[in-house]
Amino acid sequence: MAGIRDVxxxxxxAASTVSRALNNSGYVSQSAREKIKKAVxxxxxxxDTWLRNLYQQKSAVVGVIINSLEYPYFATVTRFIENKLAxxxxxxxxxxxxxxKVRERIFFDMLKRGQIDGIIAEYLLLDDSEYQHIQRPxxxxxxxxxxxxxxxxxxxxxxxxxxxxxxxxxxxxILYIEDNSSYLSSTPSYQSCLAFKETLIQAGIKxxxxxxxxxxxxxxxxxxxxxxxxxxxxxxxxxxxxxIPAMALFNEATRRNIAIPEQLKIVAYDGSPWxxxxxxxxxxxxxPFEKLAEKSVEVISALIENKEITNNVSVIxxxxxxxxxx
Amino acid sequence: MAGIRDVxxxxxxAASTVSRALNNSGYVSQSAREKIKKAVxxxxxxxDTWLRNLYQQKSAVVGVIINSLEYPYFATVTRFIENKLAxxxxxxxxxxxxxxKVRERIFFDMLKRGQIDGIIAEYLLLDDSEYQHIQRPxxxxxxxxxxxxxxxxxxxxxxxxxxxxxxxxxxxxILYIEDNSSYLSSTPSYQSCLAFKETLIQAGIKxxxxxxxxxxxxxxxxxxxxxxxxxxxxxxxxxxxxxIPAMALFNEATRRNIAIPEQLKIVAYDGSPWxxxxxxxxxxxxxPFEKLAEKSVEVISALIENKEITNNVSVIxxxxxxxxxx
Numbered sequence: 159m160a161g162i163r164d165v166x167x168x169x170x171x172a173a174s175t176v177s178r179a180l181n182n183s184g185y186v187s188q189s190a191r192e193k194i195k196k197a198v199x200x201x202x203x204x205x206d207t208w209l210r211n212l213y214q215q216k217s218a219v220v221g222v223i224i225n226s227l228e229y230p231y232f233a234t235v236t237r238f239i240e241n242k243l244a245x246x247x248x249x250x251x252x253x254x255x256x257x258x259k260v261r262e263r264i265f266f267d268m269l270k271r272g273q274i275d276g277i278i279a280e281y282l283l284l285d286d287s288e289y290q291h292i293q294r295p296x297x298x299x300x301x302x303x304x305x306x307x308x309x310x311x312x313x314x315x316x317x318x319x320x321x322x323x324x325x326x327x328x329x330x331x332i333l334y335i336e337d338n339s340s341y342l343s344s345t346p347s348y349q350s351c352l353a354f355k356e357t358l359i360q361a362g363i364k365x366x367x368x369x370x371x372x373x374x375x376x377x378x379x380x381x382x383x384x385x386x387x388x389x390x391x392x393x394x395x396x397x398x399x400x401x402i403p404a405m406a407l408f409n410e411a412t413r414r415n416i417a418i419p420e421q422l423k424i425v426a427y428d429g430s431p432w433x434x435x436x437x438x439x440x441x442x443x444x445x446p447f448e449k450l451a452e453k454s455v456e457v458i459s460a461l462i463e464n465k466e467i468t469n470n471v472s473v474i475x476x477x478x479x480x481x482x483x484x
Numbered sequence: 485m486a487g488i489r490d491v492x493x494x495x496x497x498a499a500s501t502v503s504r505a506l507n508n509s510g511y512v513s514q515s516a517r518e519k520i521k522k523a524v525x526x527x528x529x530x531x532d533t534w535l536r537n538l539y540q541q542k543s544a545v546v547g548v549i550i551n552s553l554e555y556p557y558f559a560t561v562t563r564f565i566e567n568k569l570a571x572x573x574x575x576x577x578x579x580x581x582x583x584x585k586v587r588e589r590i591f592f593d594m595l596k597r598g599q600i601d602g603i604i605a606e607y608l609l610l611d612d613s614e615y616q617h618i619q620r621p622x623x624x625x626x627x628x629x630x631x632x633x634x635x636x637x638x639x640x641x642x643x644x645x646x647x648x649x650x651x652x653x654x655x656x657x658i659l660y661i662e663d664n665s666s667y668l669s670s671t672p673s674y675q676s677c678l679a680f681k682e683t684l685i686q687a688g689i690k691x692x693x694x695x696x697x698x699x700x701x702x703x704x705x706x707x708x709x710x711x712x713x714x715x716x717x718x719x720x721x722x723x724x725x726x727x728i729p730a731m732a733l734f735n736e737a738t739r740r741n742i743a744i745p746e747q748l749k750i751v752a753y754d755g756s757p758w759x760x761x762x763x764x765x766x767x768x769x770x771x772p773f774e775k776l777a778e779k780s781v782e783v784i785s786a787l788i789e790n791k792e793i794t795n796n797v798s799v800i801x802x803x804x805x806x807x808x809x810x
Contacts, residue, residue, distance in 0.1 A: 202586060219577070227553065227563040228757070237553040240580050244587060249594070251545065252578050254566050260528055261570060268575070381760075409763050431554070434707075435761040437735050 160201035168197035220458055221251045221265055221274040225281040230401050230430035231445070232280060235299065238451030239278060246459050248275070259283050269294050276458045279303075295461035297454050300346050307461070309454045309472045310346040316443040316476040317353030320425045323441070324396045325361050327423055327484060332358060333366040333391055335399035350427060350443070354398055366391065370403055384410035396423040396484075401430050401442075408436055408483060423484040429477075441481035446474045486527035494523035546784055547577045547591055547600040551607040556727050556756035557771070558606060561625065564777030565604060572785050574601070585609050595620050602784045605629075621787035623780050626672050633787070635780045635798045636672040642769040642802040643679030646751045649767070650722045651687045653749055653810060658684060659692040659717055661725035676753060676769070680724055692717065696729055706732035714740060722749040722810075727756050727768075734762055734809060749810040755803075767807035772800045 162180075166173040171190050179186040179194045186194075197203070220243050224232040232254075240250045251274055255261040262283050268274050269292065276295030282303070289296070289303050296303075300310045324332055336351055358365045368387060371379075384406040387397075397407055404426035408418065416422050418438070426433060429444030453472050460467055488506075492499040497516050505512040505520045512520075523529070546569050550558040558580075566576045577600055581587045588609055594600050595618065602621030608629070615622070615629050622629075626636045650658055662677055684691045694713060697705075710732040713723075723733055730752035734744065742748050744764070752759060755770030779798050786793055 199584060199586060202589065227559055227566070233553055233559055237580065240553070240578055241582070244579075249591075250578050252566055252576050253570075254563065256567070258525060260525060263528065265575075405761050409761075412763055432758065432761060435731050435735075435758060437738055437763050 160203040162203075164201055165194060165197045165203050168201060169193040218248055219251050219274045220248045220455075220462075221253060221269065221277045223253045223255060223262060223265060223277060223279045223281055226254045226256050230432040231428050234430045234447045235280060235445075235450055238448045239455060242451050242455040246455055248455075248459070255281065255283065257283065263288075266292065269296075275462045278454045278458055295458055297457045297461065299450060299454050302344070302346065307457050307467055307470050307472075308346070309450055309457060309474070311445050311450065312473050312475050313347050313349040314353045316427065316445075317350035317355075318357045319476070319478045320350075320398050320427065320443050321354045321357035321361075323425065323478065323484065324398070324423060325358065325363065327396075327419075329396035329423060330363060331366065331391075331394045332363060332396040332398065333368055333387070333394045335368050335370050335397070335403050337370060366394065370399075380406035381410070388414060388416070394422065396425070398425050399427065401426050401428045401433055404440060404442075405433065405436050408438075408440060412437060419482070419484045425484055429479055438483060439481040441484040442479050444477040444479050446476060449474050486529040488529075490527055491520060491523045491529050494527060495519040544574055545577050545600045546574045546781075546788075547579060547595065547603045549579045549581060549588060549591060549603060549605045549607055552580045552582050556758040557754050560756045560773045561606060561771075561776055564774045565781060568777050568781040572781055574781075574785070581607065581609060583609065589614075592618065595622075601788045604780045604784055621784055623783045623787065625776060625780050628670070628672065633783050633793055633796050633798075634672070635776055635783060635800070637771050637776065638799050638801050639673050639675040640679045642753065642771075643676035643681075644683045645802070645804045646676075646724050646753065646769050647680045647683035647687075649751060649804065649810065650724070650749060651684065651689065653722075653745075655722035655749055656689060657692065657717075657720045658689060658722040658724065659694055659713070659720045661694050661696050661723070661729050663696060692720065696725075707736070710736035714742070720748065722751070724751050725753065727752050727754045727759055730766060730768075731759065731762050734764075734766060738763060745808070745810050751810055755805055764809060765807040767810040768805050770803045770805050772802060775800045 162176050163173050166176045169176065169190070171193065175186055175190055176194055179191055222236060222239055224236055227233045227236065236252065243250050251268075253261060253265045265277070269277055276297070278297050278299060279301060280299040282289070282298070282301050286303060289306065297307050297309060302308060334351065334354055355365055368391075370383060380402055383403065387407065388410055397404070399407060404424055408424050411418055411422055411424075418424065424440055426440045426442040429442035430447070433440050433442060453474060457467060457472070488502050489499050492502045495502065495516070497519060501512055501516055502520055505517055548562060548565055550562055553559045553562065562578065569576050577594075579587060579591045591603070595603055602623070604623050604625060605627060606625045608615070608624070608627050612629060615632065623633050623635060628634060660677065660680055681691055694717075696709060706728055709729065713733065714736055723730070725733060730750055734750050737744055737748055737750075744750065750766055752766045752768040755768035756773070759766050759768060779800060783793060783798070
């Protein structure tokens with residue numbers, strides 16, 4: 159089997175550089191990283207992190223809890239998490255609870271039994287009290303749990319940036335789409351809604367709230383939702399909504415010959431790659447998908463390896479992307 | 485802890501019905517199924533299949549190999565597989581190789597070590613010879629491997645249905661998008677391309693082939709691809725392409741004010757839920773995503789439990805869906 163020295167030779171870099179690159183510790187230039195990656199593949203080299211995990215007591219498995227891959231946000235973050243876990247020598251066990259508490263409980267049971275080493279929880283349903291006695295590595299993504307490390311986007315800035323943009327564009331009748339569940343209002347991402355409202359109110363604009371039922375699973379739900387909104391609120395000049403309802407509203411407005419962005423401006427929240435499928439690129443607040451994944455994998459690895467966590471809360475900046483819808 | 489009798493009482497059905505529903509054996513009406521599901525959730529009942537697997541020698545884990553969740557086909561099938569596995573008491577370990585042979589090899593190594601009980605392989609990169617000595621439960625989805633059970637769609641009918649539809653609509657200058665890699669041409673899904681070509685040629689129409697490079701990862705790849713195609717082939721009257729290029733071509737044609745379906749007809753292949761994001765619903769050949777998942781989970785469970793497999797190849801029908809693009 160090829161060793162680290164063979165990889166170094168093939169990539170034409172020092173063995174210590176290969177080691178830094180494979181262990182993700184210290185600086186390695188992008189070009190060296192790419193040469194190393196290529197050499198690893200060509201030599202079928204199995205990195206030490208993998209072997210180490212395979213032969214240690216650990217399962218080398220991290221569990222990831224989401225609601226469903228059906229949602230662009232979960233699908234995108236989970237894709238990056240799987241990738242980052244692999245880079246760190248872990249396999250990913252996926253649990254899409256689809257709102258089943260039983261499934262979530264079975265998953266935490268696997269953690270207790272050591273069948274998995276840690277959990278990155280992107281979606282949680284149990285009562286907070288059930289998480290207090292776990293005493294095993296858990297990181298939450300976008301969900302507050304007492305005493306458990308949290309990774310999330312800077313949703314407050316996200317909401318504020320969207321509002322400031324629409325104010326600056328002169329919008330007055332602004333509708334925003336809120337989740338209808340009590341679940342979302344307990345998550346950090348709800349901050350985007352609050353900051354959006356606050357910023358508008360401070361500028362003397364009263365936003366129009368509108369509820370969406372995320373759990374609705376019919377194929378045509380968002381289509382009929384968009385039809386209803388645009389019929390009920392024919393006088394609005396701007397909309398702030400999550401990716402999927404934003405796309406449905408953009409499509410329905412275009413079908414009705416409402417001029418975008420002249421008559422109606424749309425800002426989407428999340429900016430997942432799915433947004434690329436629309437006729438015009440939508441303006442959006444983009445989540446730092448890859449960085450959220452990177453950070454949560456960094457934290458869960460540290461917890462599994464009993465390293466100290468310096469920061470119990472990691473807030474990662476979001477980005478405003480100017481598209482053609484505003 | 486609640487038992488099967490408590491579930492039966494709460495759901496107001498016989499205990500044997502609950503047992504059939506939870507083990508997926510024998511007939512259970514849809515309404516009974518829903519009542520049982522509700523009762524299971526309300527009572528936090530952990531089904532026997534889960535407990536059985538947890539306490540047996542088995543890992544109760546099935547590995548799933550894909551390329552990346554980035555592609556709508558993989559994201560959709562994988563979502564259903566995870567769900568079906570859970571119904572059968574298995575957890576899903578996901579391995580998105582992103583074309584890394586090393587990652588795939590590590591995964592098969594886990595199978596050999598018993599860290600996972602079986603593999604559903606949707607994407608494979610190693611030489612066929614490497615799979616011959618595995619002697620452990622493996623099912624492939626859309627990939628021929630000697631002596632290993634295969635589940636796939638009826639791609640031959642898919643290609644033929646698309647061609648017949650366009651012939652019937654009077655199209656003459658028909659372009660089809662082919663994968664540029666040697667990988668795809670070795671898979672059952674390549675049959676859709678072959679059957680599409682064949683059917684047209686038999687009707688006296690010579691289709692225009694066009695290559696697409698699936699591995700291209702730039703955000704704008706499909707946009708510039710669509711621009712190039714429509715500039716180079718301004719006289720075509722129909723296109724047959726996979727979901728993502730079909731959506732990009734639909735969007736670019738609409739931006740150019742090409743009347744769809746009058747001037748140009750588009751038929752998409754796969755019909756993943758992502759197609760719902762376009763301005764008009766595209767006509768498509770829909771893959772039986774849920775049934776593919778169901779069948780591959782059925783086969784892998786049987787292999788893990790040493791049951792006999794009656795059919796080494798399962799071909800599942802596809803569906804023609806008339807949309808607004810043809």
